[in-house]
Amino acid sequence: MLYYLCLKYYNARLSVYFTIHRIVAIDNFTHFFICYTQHFLHLKRLLFFSSLLVILSIRIVFASGEPNPTGARVWGLANCAVTFTDPWSVWNNPGGLAYTEYSHVLATYNIRYSMSGFQTMAVGYVHPLSKGVLGATLSRLGDELYNETIVGISYGYLWKNVSMGLRVNYLQAGMQEVGKKQTVLFEIGTIVQLLPQLSAGVHIYNVSQSRLDASTNERIPTIMKAGLAYKPHTKLIWTVELEKDIDFAGTFRTGLEYEIVKNLRLRTGIATRPQLYSFGIGFSPKKLQLDYAFQTHSTLGLSHNLSLSIRLLKKKTTNESIKS
Amino acid sequence: MNLLKAKRLIQVLIAVVLFFSWVDIVEAQQPARKEIDLDDFAQQLFATQKEDANFDDLYESLLQLYTHPLDLNLATRDLLGSLYILSEAQINSFVDYRKTNGRLLSIYELQAIPGFDIPTIQKLLPFVTVYDNGNASDTRSLWKRILTEHSNTLLLRYDQTLEKKKGFLPPDTARDGSLTQRYTGSAGHWYARYRINHPGDFSLGFTMEKDAGEQITWQPSRYQYGADFFSWHLLLENKRRWKKIAIGDYQLQIGQGLLLSAGFSVGKGASTVETIRRSQVGIRPYTSIMETGFLRGGAATYVLGKFEVTGFYSHTHRDANVNDSDSLTDSYISSLLLAGYHRTPHELTTRATVLEQTSGGDITYKSTTGRFEMGGTFIDTQYDTPIQKIPRRYNQFEFSGKNNIGIGLHYSYVWQNFNLFGEAARSSSGGLGAVSGILGSLSPHISAALLIRHYDRNFHTFYGGAFGENTRNINESGIYWGVKFNPTRRITLTAYYDSYHFSWLKYRVDAPSEGFDYLLRLAWQPTKKLLLYTQYREEHKQRNEPDQDSPINFITETIHKQYLFNIDFQANDYLFLRTRVQFSSFKQSTLTTGYAIMEDLTLKLRRWQASTRFALFDTDDYDNRQYAFEKDVLNSFSVPMYYLRGARYYLLLNYDVTPRCSVWFRVARTSLVNQDTMGSGLDRINGPQRTDIKVQVRYHL
Structure with missing residues (x-):
């Protein structure tokens, strides 16, 4: 049987x-x-x-609706994401979204373990408002046999040296010949600038503890992450992060990003439980940013990620806009 | 009887000391170079408790660096890097400084170099020097220079275990009526060495050793001339275009050490960034007493413009178990023996039984700036009897046959504050080995390193010792990250993470396996006199499940955790204190633990120095054995194993009879509880105690 x-x-x-x-x-x-x-x-x-x-x-594990680290920058740093304030935080930690000053269009594609069923495509748009920053995203994961579609809206607000954010996801999981299930789940996050070189971030995924199906007790995991980022100068970021899923052992992650020549960044990261190593490269000429990363899993093999972000007009007018 | 002998020897040594001290008064006194605590330096570098680390060799190399300090005006990038003290940014800064300001006039000039802080300079000082006028100014003949050189040392050492080991007791009668084997020699361990050297000019020295249980005989037919091990070298440096010429025993360090590696290779340790790179040191004289791993013959390096050409030849007999020929097979070697013990009649039959001839060369191109170098290496090793290991599943891809040729390419390139380096090589078997890495300073406070290696399961290198988890560079792939972080001058955080897998079986691992280990170390020096550090290391590796019932062995994960807490405190000018606690746990099917706590005290009073330790240890099993550095007589290094349950204490006395003559005396004792014997095999002692005494005299002639 x-x-x-x-x-x-x-x-x-x-x-x-x-x-x-x-x-x-x-x-x-x-x-x-x-x-x-x-x-x-x-x-x-x-x-x-x-x-x-x-x-x-x-045990039979149904783990639909896991958070999916998005963007090749995050992938290049072994999924360290909780302290980043770039536009990709619209997916990874809405707490970092408030730092975005320009409108951005984001697109990413990744494939895990070179298996076609485990691929993700996602697009997003981030737009600064007069107060705070708003973002909208659409992601699709999997193929016709099993897939998940997520529509998300994020909002981030900066208050002095503390930024906060909220994200609402509408998740639909579908399985061929079985059917579809939907739910809504919430995420919150914050990033605090502790020192000029040091910031801390926290992110809670599925803070609402939503379920995909209450009758079968099909949970969506609730995951909490906390991390530190150290930026001694503009070229270097070193970040460490802890992640805890209610059901699994805690994960430790660390990542290092270095701008080796102007507009070219190299990245590497390590995570434990499961063991994961990653390497990435980022190229950011003018208004574009192109990132690639791969991750290795000792048993399952390589995963790849490619991302593109395009910077559009700037909403807030500050002195910096003249400089750049 | 042996005790009496030992006492007599001590008396003789004392007489020798007294004689020399009398001579000393007559002669003019020379100021001696300030001595540093090499043990402490070594501890900081190799602070992991790695069971297979070759501490003797490392220590000997460190000692060589200390007695053979680098001339800062001649030092290349490679040599500066080989000290493992300077970061890549500091090396760059130093080279730039020397380029713009010319020769350094004094060692004090180091303070003027950007990026050099006092702690770095303090660490560097024992290993570097600045000559006022260089060697070229000394136009006297070599012979005269040797005769008048002040830097020369004669060292005599004797040590013995006071309790009788089984090997020194009368033999038993075996079942077939024959007598069991016993050690043929006396229980004393003798060691003598002499070295005279002038850095950058010449080095001449010899070393003699007789291990406990070995004989002193004259048997030229067996290549034994007195003591069991005898080694000598003559090294000439910078003679016209000859960079180095070595005769006698020597080692070579080329590229990343994949084909030729010598001594000072730290690898994974508490210093996580600088130590993963090997520097191209070239020819080094061999002064250690490890009876394998060196070359015996001649080697020379010649400078041809931007090229350095090295050639070498070695002709020596190695220990091996030789299976004699019979009607079906020719004679073959079932194993090469590396321990260097020749105590029992059986061990003596394996002594120097196979002739090994090694020859080869290297051509390295070095750019004028020293930022780029690249070279090719060739090495050919021939045995006069073929090697054929007893077949096991795990050794299927090990070397067999008479001849192994290795061909390799190595490179190093410095770009900004980064150094890219690597080496790849192929052995006769077709096996490939490759290692490549990058290290650099990301900011003044952070340096990082990354290294990738792959050694095929059939890659064979006899003199190699490149970075790796295995002791030898075979059957391994892995990737290493290291980082060093100084948020302030007083705090150092180092960490590494290394992940590896072994694509073929290993001893006690009957399947392809994988693993990783990482280390975190935080050192805090709030004042110059106080140093606190704590260290954690965790290792996950796979091994055969013990006591399994299944017909095929299967492997399971082992988790080894090691904790260390240490306080060093210089209480005043005379008294130094160290408190150390070590704890470990090991888990495979069951969880076991080990614990050791120790207190060290060092007292310095004028010409006297006394050191003592008291340690208690309690370890559940061999996997939790504890290693702790102990202070020993100068030029000797001890990292004994604390195993089972008991106490360990030692007392070390050092007296400078005259500035030229020093004597050491050390007595160390381990006593176990709940045990009737100690040790195993012929080293077994009938009783739960072991006491070792050691006497050493050093004299500058």
């Missing part, structure tokens, strides 16, 4: 992406099993299947 279930689930590719990259590190047994199978079977497909089998034998 279990075998049948597994096969069925495998065919349906049931949100495996959400579970697999986390489950791998959940416990030694799983970990051992994957490596063991990898050694003796040398078949990626079987490895995939066997890990799924283990997952199912432990």
Whole structure:
């Protein structure tokens, strides 16, 4: 029966992406099993299947609606995102949105573990208002077998050296031959400038503890992140971050970004549990910013991300606009 | 009997000391160079407790640097980097300063260089020097220069374990009526060395050693001339276009050490950025007593414009287990032995049984600015008997045969405050090895490093020792990040993270495996006299599950955590105190722990110096054994293992009889509780105690 279930689930590719990259590190047994199978079977497909089998034998995990770090800059820094104040914070921490001074159009594409079912496309628009900054985004993840569509609205407000933000998501998860489920969930975040070189950020995902389906208790994870960023000068950012999901062990992340020559930034990052390493490069000529990043997973392989952002007109008129 | 012998030897040594001290009064006295605490320096560099680290070799190299200080006016980038003290930005700053201001006139000029702060200079001082007029001004013949050189040292050391080890007891009768093997020599460990050197000009020295249990005999047929190990070297430097000429025992450090690596390689340690790069030092004299890993013969480096050409040849006999030929097979070597012990009749039969000839060369191009260098290396090693290991699944891809050729390319490029470096090589088997990294200063307060390596499971290098998790550069891929952060001058935060996987099986790991380890270290020096640091290291690695019932071994993850807290306090001019607590835990199927706490005290009174330690330790198992640096007689380094449950204490006395003559005496004792014996095999002691005594005399002739 279990075998049948597994096969069925495998065919349906049931949100495996959400579970697999986390489950791998959940416990030694799983970990051992994957490596063991990898050694003796040398078949990626079987490895995939066997890990799924283990997952199912432990517990069936539905983890739809996980936060999806967006933008190649964040990817290049092992998903460290909570302290950033660039336009991409519209997805990653609405607390950082208030620092945006120009309107931006954002677009990104990523693919995980080189599997077509695990790809994400997202577009966004960020617009400074007379008070605060508003952003709207649309993301789609997966393929026709399983997919998630998220429409989000973010608002950020800067009050002296503290910025705050709120994000509302409308999430729809769909599975072929099974149906669709929808829910609304909220995120809040803040970034505090502690010292000229040091800032701290906090982000709570799904603060409302929404569920996709109350009858099956299908939860959307509630995740809290806190981090520090150190910027000794404009070329360098070093950030550390802790992340805790109610259901899983805490993750530590750290990332380093350095502008090695003008407009060219190199990035690298490390995260634990699950182990993840990333490298990225960012090029920002004039009004464009082009970023690429890849992440490695020791068992599942490479993931890639490509992002583009275009700076439009500036809304707020300050002295800086004349300079730039 | 042995005790009596030891006492007599001590008496003789004392007589020698007294004689020399009398001679000393007659001669004019020379001011001695200020001595530093090499142990402390080493501790700061290698503060991780890595079980396979070759501390002896590292320490010997450090000592060589100390006795052979760098002339700042001649020092290249490579050599400055090899000290592991300066950041990339500081090296740049130094080179620029020397370029614009010309020769340094005095060591005090270091303070004028931008980016050089007092703590850095203090660390640097013991290893550098500035000669007033260089060596070129001394036009006397080499022989005269050697005869009049003041920097020369004779060192004699004797040590012994007072308790009788099994190997020194009468033999037992085995079941077949034969007698079991015992050590053939005396229980004393003898060591003598002499070295005379002038940095940048010449170095001449010899070293002799007899391990406990070894014989002193004269057997030229077995290549033994008195003591079991004898080593000498003569190194000439900067003779016209000959940069270096070495005869005798030497080592080579080329590129990133993938094919040729010598001594001073720290790798992963508490200093997380500068230490991952190897500097091209070239030929180094060999002065250590490790009986393997060096070359014996000749080597020379010749400068041809922007090229440096090095050639070398080595002809030496190595220890090996040789299986004699029979009707079916020719004779072959089942294993090369690296320990260098020749105590029992069996060990003696393996002594110098195989002839190893190694030859090769290197051509390196160096740009005029010194910012770019690139070279090619060739090395050919031949044995007169083929090596054929006893087949096991994990050693399938190890070297077999008579001949191994390695060909490699190495590069180093300095761009802004970054250094890119790397080396790639191929061995006869077709296996590839490659290592490449970048390190640099991202801001005046932050430096970082990144290194990637890959060594095939069939990559063979006998003299290599490039960066890696494994002791040897084989069967490994990995990536390393290191960062060093000084938010203020008084606080240093260092961290590294290293992730690796092994694509083939290893000893006790019956499947391809992976792992990672990381270290965090925070050091705080609120005043010049007080240093506090704390360190945490965690390692995840896979290993065979112990006590498993399944027919095939399977691997599970092991988690090893190590904690360290340390306070160093210079209470006043005479008294130094150190308190240290170490704790570890190890988890595979069960969780076990280890603990050690120790208090050190050093007292300096004029010509006397006394050091003592008391330590208590309690470790559940071998995986939780604790390593702690101990103060030892000069030129000796000890990092003993604290294992099981018990106490460890030592007393070290040092007396400067005259400025030219110093003596040391050390007694150390470990006593275990709930144990009847100590040690294993022929080193086993019937009793829970072990006491070691050591006497050393150093004399500047």
